[in-house]
Every structure is written in C-alpha cells, then in structure tokens.
Amino acid sequence: MTPAIEMKGITKDFASTRVRANDHVDFSVEPGEVHALVGENGAGKTTLMSILYGLIKPDSGEIFIDSQKIRIDHPNDAIQHGIGMVHQHFKLVPSFTVAQNILLGMEPTQAGLLNQQQENELVAALAEKYNLPVDPTARVRDLPVGMQQRVEILKVLERKAKILILDEPTAVLTPQEVNELVTVIRGLSRLGYTVIFITHKLVEVMSVADRVSVMRGGKMIGTKKVSETSIPELARMMVGREVLLRVKKKEMQRGDVVLEARDISISDVNGLAAISHVSFQVHRGEIVGIAGVSGNGQTELVEAISGMNSLDGGEILFKGKIIDEASVGERRDMGMAHIPEDRMVVGLNLQTTLDENLIVSRYDDSQFSRYGFLLMKTISEFAEKVVRAFSIAAARPGEGIATLSGGNLQKVVVGRELSGDPAFIIANQPTRGLDVGSIEFVHKTLVEERDKGAGILLVSVELDEVMALSDRILVLYRGRIQGELDAATATEEEVGILMAGGNLQDLKYAQRADQQELRS
Amino acid sequence: MEGLFSVFTVELLNSGIRLATPILLAALGGAICNQAGVLNLALESKMLLGAFVGILAAYYLGNSYGGLLVAMVAGGLLGLLFAFLYHKYKVDLVILAIAFNLIIVELTVFVMRALFGNVGSWSDPSIVRIPDIEIPFIKDIPLLGPILSGYNIIVYFSWFAVIVMFIYLYRMPGGRHLRAVGENKSAAETVGINAILLQTLALVVSGALAALGGAFLSIGHLKLFTRNMSNGRGWIAIAAAMFGVNHPVGVFLASLFFGFADAFSVRVQNVTELPPNLVKLLPNVATLLVLIIIALRTKVALSMARRRFRAQLRAEEAAKPAEEPV
Ligand SMILES: Nc1ncnc2c1ncn2[C@@H]1O[C@H](COP(=O)(O)OP(=O)(O)OP(=O)(O)O)[C@@H](O)[C@H]1O
Ligand SMILES: [Mg+2]
Numbered sequence: 001m002t003p004a005i006e007m008k009g010i011t012k013d014f015a016s017t018r019v020r021a022n023d024h025v026d027f028s029v030e031p032g033e034v035h036a037l038v039g040e041n042g043a044g045k046t047t048l049m050s051i052l053y054g055l056i057k058p059d060s061g062e063i064f065i066d067s068q069k070i071r072i073d074h075p076n077d078a079i080q081h082g083i084g085m086v087h088q089h090f091k092l093v094p095s096f097t098v099a100q101n102i103l104l105g106m107e108p109t110q111a112g113l114l115n116q117q118q119e120n121e122l123v124a125a126l127a128e129k130y131n132l133p134v135d136p137t138a139r140v141r142d143l144p145v146g147m148q149q150r151v152e153i154l155k156v157l158e159r160k161a162k163i164l165i166l167d168e169p170t171a172v173l174t175p176q177e178v179n180e181l182v183t184v185i186r187g188l189s190r191l192g193y194t195v196i197f198i199t200h201k202l203v204e205v206m207s208v209a210d211r212v213s214v215m216r217g218g219k220m221i222g223t224k225k226v227s228e229t230s231i232p233e234l235a236r237m238m239v240g241r242e243v244l245l246r247v248k249k250k251e252m253q254r255g256d257v258v259l260e261a262r263d264i265s266i267s268d269v270n271g272l273a274a275i276s277h278v279s280f281q282v283h284r285g286e287i288v289g290i291a292g293v294s295g296n297g298q299t300e301l302v303e304a305i306s307g308m309n310s311l312d313g314g315e316i317l318f319k320g321k322i323i324d325e326a327s328v329g330e331r332r333d334m335g336m337a338h339i340p341e342d343r344m345v346v347g348l349n350l351q352t353t354l355d356e357n358l359i360v361s362r363y364d365d366s367q368f369s370r371y372g373f374l375l376m377k378t379i380s381e382f383a384e385k386v387v388r389a390f391s392i393a394a395a396r397p398g399e400g401i402a403t404l405s406g407g408n409l410q411k412v413v414v415g416r417e418l419s420g421d422p423a424f425i426i427a428n429q430p431t432r433g434l435d436v437g438s439i440e441f442v443h444k445t446l447v448e449e450r451d452k453g454a455g456i457l458l459v460s461v462e463l464d465e466v467m468a469l470s471d472r473i474l475v476l477y478r479g480r481i482q483g484e485l486d487a488a489t490a491t492e493e494e495v496g497i498l499m500a501g502g503n504l505q506d507l508k509y510a511q512r513a514d515q516q517e518l519r520s
Numbered sequence: 521m522e523g524l525f526s527v528f529t530v531e532l533l534n535s536g537i538r539l540a541t542p543i544l545l546a547a548l549g550g551a552i553c554n555q556a557g558v559l560n561l562a563l564e565s566k567m568l569l570g571a572f573v574g575i576l577a578a579y580y581l582g583n584s585y586g587g588l589l590v591a592m593v594a595g596g597l598l599g600l601l602f603a604f605l606y607h608k609y610k611v612d613l614v615i616l617a618i619a620f621n622l623i624i625v626e627l628t629v630f631v632m633r634a635l636f637g638n639v640g641s642w643s644d645p646s647i648v649r650i651p652d653i654e655i656p657f658i659k660d661i662p663l664l665g666p667i668l669s670g671y672n673i674i675v676y677f678s679w680f681a682v683i684v685m686f687i688y689l690y691r692m693p694g695g696r697h698l699r700a701v702g703e704n705k706s707a708a709e710t711v712g713i714n715a716i717l718l719q720t721l722a723l724v725v726s727g728a729l730a731a732l733g734g735a736f737l738s739i740g741h742l743k744l745f746t747r748n749m750s751n752g753r754g755w756i757a758i759a760a761a762m763f764g765v766n767h768p769v770g771v772f773l774a775s776l777f778f779g780f781a782d783a784f785s786v787r788v789q790n791v792t793e794l795p796p797n798l799v800k801l802l803p804n805v806a807t808l809l810v811l812i813i814i815a816l817r818t819k820v821a822l823s824m825a826r827r828r829f830r831a832q833l834r835a836e837e838a839a840k841p842a843e844e845p846v
Contacts, residue, residue: 055710074712075709075710075711075712076712079712085710087710090707091704091706091707091710091711092704092707093699093700093703093704093707093708094703094704095703096696096699096700096703100696101707104696104697104700104707104708104711104713105697105708105711105712105713106711107693107696109692109693112692113687113691113692114691114692114693114696155711159711265829265833267825267826267828267829267830268825269822269825270825271824271825271826271828271829272829273829312826312829312830312833313830313833
C-alpha cells in the first residue's frame with residue numbers, strides 16, 4: 001500500500017535556541033490508520049507536525065502525499081492537500097459561536113453579507129454527518145474543553161481534510177471526555193480518515209492506535225505495530241532507559257497535623273458555592289490526594305490554601321495557627337510551597353531568566369539580597385545547584401527559559417518550590433502535559449519530600465496519579481467532599497463512583513446485584 | 521436657578537451633537553483598532569494632523585471639501601506608517617503613539633511658523649467653513665427636525681460611518697475576520713486569514729477617521745488652526761471607544777455623552793455665576809467618572825457576588841440549631 005504521507009530526512013535547527021528539533025526524521029503513515037506519535041517533552045513531535053502542516057519551514061527534507069512529492073509552505077497548502085491539524089493549544093475565538101468558529105475564513109455569503117441561520121444549518125448538518133453533536137449557536141467560551149476540541153475537529157473536517165493531526169488532544173480532557181474522543185477517532189478511521197495523534201499517555205496509544213512512532217532528542221527511534229509492543233517497551237524507547245511507571249513508596253511515617261481546613265466555604269464569580277463546608281487535615285509525612293473531575297472546586301480550594309484568594313467561611317490552620325489573614329508571602333515564609341496548576345502563567349515568568357525564576361519566591365531572603373540589592377553571585381551559584389539537583393538538562397543559569405520544553409519548565413517550578421525544605425506542599429496537577437520520564441521524576445521527588453516529613457496535598461484530575469501517590473484520597477464533587485478513602489485499599493471503581501457524585505453504598509448494591517445475577 | 525434650567529434647549533442638543541462629532545469619528549477609529557487587536561493611542565496626534573493638514577489644504581486648494589479629503593488621506597498615510605513600522609520592524613505601538621503624539625504638536629507649530637510666521641494660531645479670510653446643510657423633509661418633522669437637520673457634511677458622514685462600520689464588523693466576512701484577528705490572531709492565521717492586512721486596514725481607517733475628526737475642528741466648526749487644537753479629544757475618544765465596548769452603536773452613544781457634557785459646560789458658563797474654570801472641568805470630570813466606572817465594572821460585580829454568598833452563609837448558620845455536642 002502506498003503511504004498516505006511520507007516525510008523523508010526532515011531536519012530543522014532552531015537558531016535562537018541552538019536546538020536541532022528534528023534530525024533527519026523519516027516518518028510514514030498508512031492511509032486509514034490511527035498512528036500515534038510519542039516522545040519526551042522537547043523530542044520534536046510538535047515541530048515535525050508543524051512542518052507537515054506548513055507552520056514551520058524545514059531546513060531540509062521531502063514530503064510525499066500519495067507518493068507525490070509536494071511543497072507545503074503555508075497551512076493553506078496543507079489544507080489543499082487534505083491535511084488538517086488540531087493544535088495543542090486550541091485555535092478558537094472564544095466570543096464567537098460554534099458555527100462562526102467552524103466556518104471562520106470560509107463563510108458563505110449572500111450579496112456580501114453573512115447569514116447566521118444558514119451558517120447554523122450548515123454546521124448542524126456537518127455535526128450530523130460525522131455524528132459529533134454540537135450546538136452551533138453556543139459561544140465557544142462557555143463550552144467545556146472537550147466540546148471545544150470537538151469544534152476544532154469539525155473545523156478540520158469542514159475543510160475536507162482526509163488526514164487529521166491531533167497534537168496532545170487528551171492532555172486537557174477528563175477521563176470521560178477521553179473516552180468520547182477515542183470513540184470519535186475510531187469512527188473517523190472507520191470512515192477512511194487517517195489520524196495522527198500525539199500523546200504522552202501510553203495507555204491511550206495501546207487502546208486506540210494501529211501503529212506508533214517514537215521520537216527522542218529530535219530523532220526518529222522507530223515505528224511499531226501496537227499489537228507487537230508493550231507500554232514498558234515504548235517507555236524505554238522514549239526515554240532511552242528503564243522507566244519506573246509506578247513510583248515505589250515506603251511505609252508512611254505519619255506525623256503531626258500540618259494543615260487543617262475547618263468548614264471552609266468559597267464563593268465563585270457568580271456568588272455560588274465553589275467550595276462548600278469542606279474540612280480535612282494533612283499530616284506531616286503523608287500525601288493526601290484530592291481526586292475529582294476538574295471544575296469541582298479544585299482551583300478555588302488551592303487558591304484559598306495558598307493565599308491567592310480569601311475564604312468566605314471557615315478557617316485554615318497551618319502549623320496550628322489560623323492563617324486566614326496571612327498573605328501568600330507570609331505563608332511561604334512559614335514553610336508552605338505551591339506547585340501551581342499552570343506553569344506558563346502562574347508558575348513561571350517566561351520573559352525572564354532561570355535565576356530570577358528560581359529565587360522569585362524568596363528574593364528578599366538575607367541569603368539572596370542585602371540592603372535591597374540582589375546578590376547576583378550567590379543567586380547564580382544557587383541556580384547552578386538547583387539545576388544540578390533537579391537535573392534540569394536544557395536550562396542554563398543566567399539564560400531565558402521561554403523555549404524550554406514542558407518537562408523542563410515543570411522541573412524549574414519543582415526545583416524552586418522544593419529547594420527550601422517546605423513543611424507543606426500543594427501540588428496542583430503537577431504532571432499535566434509531561435512525558436513519562438518527567439512524570440517519574442516529579443513523582444519520585446514528591447515521595448522523597450513526604451519521606452523527609454513534608455505534608456503534601458496533591459490535587460489531580462488524573463485518577464492514576466492520585467491512586468499511585470496518595471496515602472489518603474479525598475474525592476471532591478461539586479465543592480464538597482464526597483468521600484474519603486484509604487489509598488492502600490481503595491479501588492479505581494470506588495474513586496470513580498465518588499467522582500461521579502455517587503456514594504460507596506451504591507457500589508456495594510451494584511456489586512451485590514451483579515453477584516446475584518451470576519448466581520441465578 | 522432659572523438660569524440653570526434655561527440651558528436645556530434645542531441649541532444645546534445641536535451643539536452637543538456638533539461637539540460629539542470629532543470625538544465620535546476618532547472613537548470609531550479607536551474601536552476598529554481595538555477590535556483588530558492593535559491598540560491605537562495615537563488618535564490625538566492623528567486628529568491634530570487632520571486639523572492642520574485640512575485647513576492648509578483648504579487654503580491652498582481654495583476648496584474646503586478638498587481639505588477634508590486631503591486630511592483623511594494624510595491620517596490614513598500616518599496609519600499606514602504605523603502599520604508598516606509595527607509589522608515590519610516590530611516597533612511597539614504604544615511607543616510609536618507616544619512619539620507621534622509628541623512630534624505632531626511641535627511639527628504643526630513649526631510648519632505654521634515657517635509658512636505664515638504666526639505664533640499661536642492661524643487663519644485666512646479666503647478659507648470657507650464647511651457649510652451646514654438642511655435635509656429636505658427631515659428638517660420639517662416637528663421636534664426632531666431641528667435636532668436631526670442643519671449640520672455640515674462631516675456630522676452626517678460620522679453617522680453614516682457608524683452604520684457602515686456596524687454592517688462591516690457584524691454582517692460581513694471581512695469584519696468578522698478582523699474581530700477574529702483581534703481576539704485570537706493565531707486562530708485566524710491558521711485558517712488562512714491575512715491578519716497583517718486586516719490590522720493595517722484598521723490602522724489606516726482609524727487614521728483617516730481621526731484626521732477627519734480633526735479637520736472638523738479646524739474647517740468644520742471654526743475656520744482657524746491653533747496650537748494643540750485637538751486639546752485632548754483624542755484621549756477622550758479612547759475613553760469613548762472603551763465606554764462603548766468598541767461597538768459602533770455603543771461608541772456613538774458614548775461620544776454623544778461626552779459631546780453633551782462639553783456643550784453643557786459651555787452653556788452653564790454663559791448662564792450662571794459659577795466660576796468658569798470650574799465649569800470647564802466638567803467634561804474632564806465626566807471622562808474620569810466614566811473611566812472609573814469602566815475599571816470597576818467587573819470588580820464590583822465580583823465583590824457583590826461575594827458579599828451575597830457570605831450573607832447567605834451567615835443566614836444558613838443562624839438558621840441552623842446550635843449543634844449538640846456529641
Ligand atoms: N519556535 C521555536 N524556537 C526555538 N526553539 C524551539 C521552537 N519551537 C520548539 N523549539 C525547541 O525545539 C525542541 C522540540 O520542540 P517541540 O515543541 O517539537 O517538542 P515536543 O516533542 O512537541 O514536546 P512537548 O511534548 O513538550 O510538546 C525543543 O527543545 C524546543 O525547546
Ligand atoms: Mg508538543
């Protein structure tokens with residue numbers, strides 16, 4: 001069979017960062033297959049796909065579609081050749097409706113004027129055809145992420161793409177949305193569409209792809225049939241060494257209570273309860289996991305504990321003291337650390353250097369400044385030390401961090417937050433968008449801190465992560481704690497039913513009913 | 521007190537509409553730039569340029585309508601220069617605006633002195649003010665007639681521009697693309713929309729409109745150019761664009777508000793004993809209030825929501841019977 005796409009000897013150097021993002025990469029995709037592309041953060045996956053889509057010009061290499069050599073200089077060329085891309089960060093206009101977004105740039109007109117109703121009908125028909133229901137009149141900014149992604153996919157299909165590139169489509173989705181997406185991808189492949197999808201989650205590769213290609217350090221390491229490989233083998237190919245997929249933990253040494261939330265309530269922007277009468281404790285030496293589908297109050301809870309937002313009811317105690325009035329800085333001085341959810345916006349300043357990012361939380365410490373002046377030499381020595389301790393490979397003290405890959409950026413955040421021996425750590429989605437190697441690193445580091453005696457509040461929408469790291473699991477549902485489980489004995493089923501708003505009683509009844517059915 | 525009430529007359533409405541016109545034109549220009557994602561803080565200098573070039577061209581051409589056209593072309597060219605420097609050399613638009621706001625004031629004075637040797641202001645008897653036009657039929661409508669009719673062509677054009685801009689932005693593909701560029705440039709570019717072209721268009725149109733607003737001052741309203749004639753109207757236009765949430769109709773209403781505030785203060789000066797310097801501040805106070813309202817709008821909504829939530833929480837607690845110790 002002639003391949004649908006063939007890329008040969010693709011090389012791309014980024015002069016600004018002195019990185020060879022693609023190094024003589026060969027890549028080919030069969031028509032009608034689902035082809036996964038995996039690799040560490042910064043391996044060059046997005047670069048390769050951007051070249052295919054005409055967003056980046058390669059330094060050398062050739063692209064063939066159905067054995068025809070073609071040039072792709074601009075996304076318009078790619079679209080002409082039936083290639084469509086759903087980007088890692090969505091390319092949607094938030095205040096526009098679904099229909100306006102899908103038809104953007106190709107609106108039908110009558111006498112030069114737009115016709116809203118005709119647009120809505122067109123999009124409704126398109127959604128019907130591919131069995132991807134959407135409301136054409138809804139505004140994109142009001143839609144959940146999974147729905148926005150569906151809009152992106154429809155946008156690509158409307159442009160008559162036969163080859164779909166999905167760049168990390170599942171990174172921002174809830175488990176349920178991931179399942180829906182998998183169904184969509186399978187459906188498209190059955191209709192004869194070719195799908196290339198980039199992911200860090202090897203479980204997804206195994207469940208949806210026909211073949212998988214692995215990249216590392218800009219090079220193509222190899223392509224395998226999914227039926228002939230395994231998750232450990234893929235992880236090894238990605239990272240170049242054996243990877244611990246599940247972190248090893250010692251027996252918990254539980255100490256005193258370090259953080260306590262007493263009946264706290266927090267309002268959302270509309271004056272409704274985001275967090276409602278929540279109480280819990282975190283002890284030293286334990287990891288408490290907060291599980292839950294995103295949007296159930298996690299953000300507000302974390303903002304209140306870290307001091308970024310105030311409480312509306314109840315109180316928070318840190319080391320036995322009420323800290324409701326304490327600022328972020330005061331809480332940090334008392335020994336609180338915070339790995340925020342969004343490293344690009346809250347966690348780091350991408351405009352400045354590694355050094356400044358590493359000391360930004362304690363620049364007025366006597367260690368780093370005197371009489372209002374920064375001690376540059378000490379700071380850069382400190383940066384050096386953190387870079388070594390956390391093996392932030394690509395970062396150099398004194399240089400910018402804007403072009404570091406996701407994994408390395410997260411290492412910078414983790415390095416800053418954990419280098420001061422904190423007593424309590426909030427880790428909010430600490431591994432979002434990271435590759436298996438980086439996840440292993442973050443997990444290992446968090447467990448080490450726990451063993452050193454820090455209390456950790458892990459907030460994550462990844463069920464696996466919560467299950468693997470926590471000692472105790474609290475499930476957050478609509479701003480309340482739906483249930484508490486001992487991580488040693490909890491099953492995914494139990495956590496799952498609590499996350500969906502059910503309770504454990506229901507599960508027991510369901511299981512009993514199953515057994516009775518089996519018996520009869 | 522009778523003096524104060526006597527200011528509310530048809531003449532007040534007329535002069536409010538006249539005074540709103542330069543602000544409206546510049547504010548429409550500001551709004552289209554905001555919609556396209558290119559902040560235009562140079563409305564002030566574009567107005568001043570229009571005022572100066574407009575009266576000069578009217579003098580040399582011997583035709584004031586010709587002066588208007590030349591002023592618009594000059595403003596458009598300045599917008600084009602901005603777009604070129606911004607897209608080609610990545611010059612920051614705010615810095616460009618500051619630079620031109622400073623340069624144009626001095627440049628107009630310099631050219632005025634070089635040509636005519638005057639110091640503060642210049643005029644010539646040969647210059648004709650743009651004439652007012654009565655619209656047939658409309659002028660005879662009772663009550664509304666005198667309010668809607670009897671202005672010069674620039675005023676009518678500014679109303680026309682509101683309608684055209686509304687249709688373009690909200691009913692035509694080009695305008696929708698322009699708004700897409702302003703809100704998410706890369707989203708627009710990945711579907712093949714030429715963002716640079718649309719942003720350039722916005723800057724050029726904005727320059728032409730602001731310059732026409734300026735020409736209204738020098739040959740539409742008076743027939744005279746004075747140093748720094750725009751006198752902050754470009755900045756008020758920026759406030760009007762924000763106040764009108766960059767929507768042509770909103771901008772129209774916001775500009776009228778500022779125009780009336782201006783006219784009102786002039787009237788009050790004529791009929792009351794209040795210190796004139798204080799009354800002259802009125803439009804500026806109005807602007808300040810509007811800016812504060814704009815800044816507080818979302819903040820207040822948020823804190824109100826929060827206060828409601830806290831009250832509800834307290835009510836809940838009060839309603840709950842005292843808990844029995846277990
Ligand atoms: N525009 C750019 N300028 C300079 N360097 C870049 C640019 N884009 C990417 N790079 C560098 O090229 C390398 C490959 O980046 P790329 O985004 O392709 O990685 P990736 O495999 O998609 O990673 P991730 O899984 O984190 O998305 C990285 O080292 C990155 O820092
Ligand atoms: Mg990527």
